[in-house]
Amino acid sequence: MTEHVEKKSEIRELAVKHLSPVMTRITDLVVTKAQGAKFWTEDGVEYIDFVSGVAVNAVGHAHPAVVKAIHEQSSNMIHLGLNYGYYESAVRLAQKLAAITPGNLDTVFFSNSGAEAIDGAIKLARAVTKRPNIIAFEGSFHGRTLGATSLTASSSKYRKYYEPLVGGVYHVPYPYQRQLPCQSEEDTTEYCLNRLTKLFELIVDPTQVAAIIIEPVMGEGGYVPAPAAFLQQLRKIADDNGILLIFDEVQTGFGRTGTMFASEHAGVVPDVLVLAKALASGLPLGAIVANRDLHDKWQTGTHGSTFGGNPVACAAALASIQVIEQEGLVERSERVGNQIVERLKLELGDLPSVAEIRGVGMMIGIEFQDEQVKPGTAIVSRIREEALKQQLLVTSCGVYGQTIRLMLPLNIDDNVLDQGLTILKQSIFNAIK
Numbered sequence: 280m281t282e283h284v285e286k287k288s289e290i291r292e293l294a295v296k297h298l299s300p301v302m303t304r305i306t307d308l309v310v311t312k313a314q315g316a317k318f319w320t321e322d323g324v325e326y327i328d329f330v331s332g333v334a335v336n337a338v339g340h341a342h343p344a345v346v347k348a349i350h351e352q353s354s355n356m357i358h359l360g361l362n363y364g365y366y367e368s369a370v371r372l373a374q375k376l377a378a379i380t381p382g383n384l385d386t387v388f389f390s391n392s393g394a395e396a397i398d399g400a401i402k403l404a405r406a407v408t409k410r411p412n413i414i415a416f417e418g419s420f421h422g423r424t425l426g427a428t429s430l431t432a433s434s435s436k437y438r439k440y441y442e443p444l445v446g447g448v449y450h451v452p453y454p455y456q457r458q459l460p461c462q463s464e465e466d467t468t469e470y471c472l473n474r475l476t477k478l479f480e481l482i483v484d485p486t487q488v489a490a491i492i493i494e495p496v497m498g499e500g501g502y503v504p505a506p507a508a509f510l511q512q513l514r515k516i517a518d519d520n521g522i523l524l525i526f527d528e529v530q531t532g533f534g535r536t537g538t539m540f541a542s543e544h545a546g547v548v549p550d551v552l553v554l555a556k557a558l559a560s561g562l563p564l565g566a567i568v569a570n571r572d573l574h575d576k577w578q579t580g581t582h583g584s585t586f587g588g589n590p591v592a593c594a595a596a597l598a599s600i601q602v603i604e605q606e607g608l609v610e611r612s613e614r615v616g617n618q619i620v621e622r623l624k625l626e627l628g629d630l631p632s633v634a635e636i637r638g639v640g641m642m643i644g645i646e647f648q649d650e651q652v653k654p655g656t657a658i659v660s661r662i663r664e665e666a667l668k669q670q671l672l673v674t675s676c677g678v679y680g681q682t683i684r685l686m687l688p689l690n691i692d693d694n695v696l697d698q699g700l701t702i703l704k705q706s707i708f709n710a711i712k
């Protein structure tokens with residue numbers, strides 16, 4: 280591997296001067312090109328990208344089919360405003376989402392981001408049920424708008440300074456066995472369902488709850504899948520009490536977990552499915568997908584967006600979904616994801632610092648612990664630094680930043696994958712020695 284060359288560029292200086300430091304900066308690389316599972320800095324140094332723009336580039340950076348669709352659409356029409364006329368890319372995308380999402384979810388509202396779509400979903404739930412309260416889960420991340428921040432509970436720093444947030448949000452434990460006093464999946468499911476029942480009995484009557492919102496696989500909070508039985512029980516509780524079940528599949532959508540949507544693993548159809556990230560391969564686009572009847576009850580004019588459903592973003596999304604289908608990437612995610620987990624378990628599974636290796640499709644987490652069996656936050660940050668030195672970009676998740684998460688493009692080339700995993704292993708060994 281060529282050594283990482285440090286060059287203090289004008290762009291970096293300008294960035295430091297003019298970009299708000301509020302956003303956590305993981306690297307200060309100046310990147311000039313990104314293609315497939317790689318990117319290059321201004322110095323011409325090549326990096327392997329195991330982050331994919333935070334699970335956005337499911338079909339890799341700048342897939343030719345997506346680039347072509349963007350070119351074609353942008354030379355025809357860049358923006359109109361979906362309330363000023365219909366255009367094909369948005370309508371065809373809505374039709375496509377209706378076809379590929381589970382169950383009877385057939386109608387779409389487009390927004391510009393995940394958080395914005397989450398906000399819209401809460402508004403929809405309140406408007407339709409005429410109830411005020413929302414139940415979310417500890418450890419969850421739903422985004423950074425004030426509405427989404429109110430649901431987010433993966434770190435108090437995301438909420439610090441912003442209170443009072445949106446009212447009527449109650450958090451209960453997510454079925455994350457390692458962080459609960461539970462010994463098995465069944466135990467964890469039961470524990471969390473009991474806590475929900477207790478919430479209903481002691482604090483908020485279920486008739487006052489508009490929605491339960493959950494990530495079927497917790498993303499930012501640690502790459503933790505919810506047991507199928509837990510999601511199935513949530514479905515039942517929602518049905519029994521006239522509560523809407525919202526699945527936040529912003530990070531899990533579009534093949535990431537080895538099915539087109541993570542909800543399919545449990546065979547549960549939510550009332551509302553929230554999508555973004557990989558939807559448009561990097562162009563800003565979010566979607567709230569629900570059944571027509573529900574959307575019909577959301578009074579016209581009470582929600583909207585200037586840019587939501589932008590023609591170019593929708594064209595990129597259509598092309599991106601087509602690539603996922605044509606290249607068989609959902610099936611590949613499951614197959615290659617299993618192979619990666621197997622390899623990681625073989626190579627790293629016996630290390631005392633490795634607390635758990637878990638994965639659903641190509642949504643894979645390696646959780647670390649220190650010598651006191653406490654979250655391995657410091658180990659993970661050393662791994663990231665070591666990897667970056669060897670030109671591999673990886674990032675972390677988990678409430679304590681104790682988990683390395685792998686968000687590879689679903690179509691990553693076998694050789695690049697092998698190279699990246701070799702560097703990762705080396706970085707882990709360097710970090711723990």
Ligand SMILES: Cc1ncc(COP(=O)(O)O)c(C=O)c1O
Nearest residue numbers: 392393394420421422498529530
């Ligand atoms: C599960 C989940 N929901 C919502 C969001 C917010 O999406 P965005 O950053 O596009 O607002 C994220 C972003 O990481 C996410 O992982």
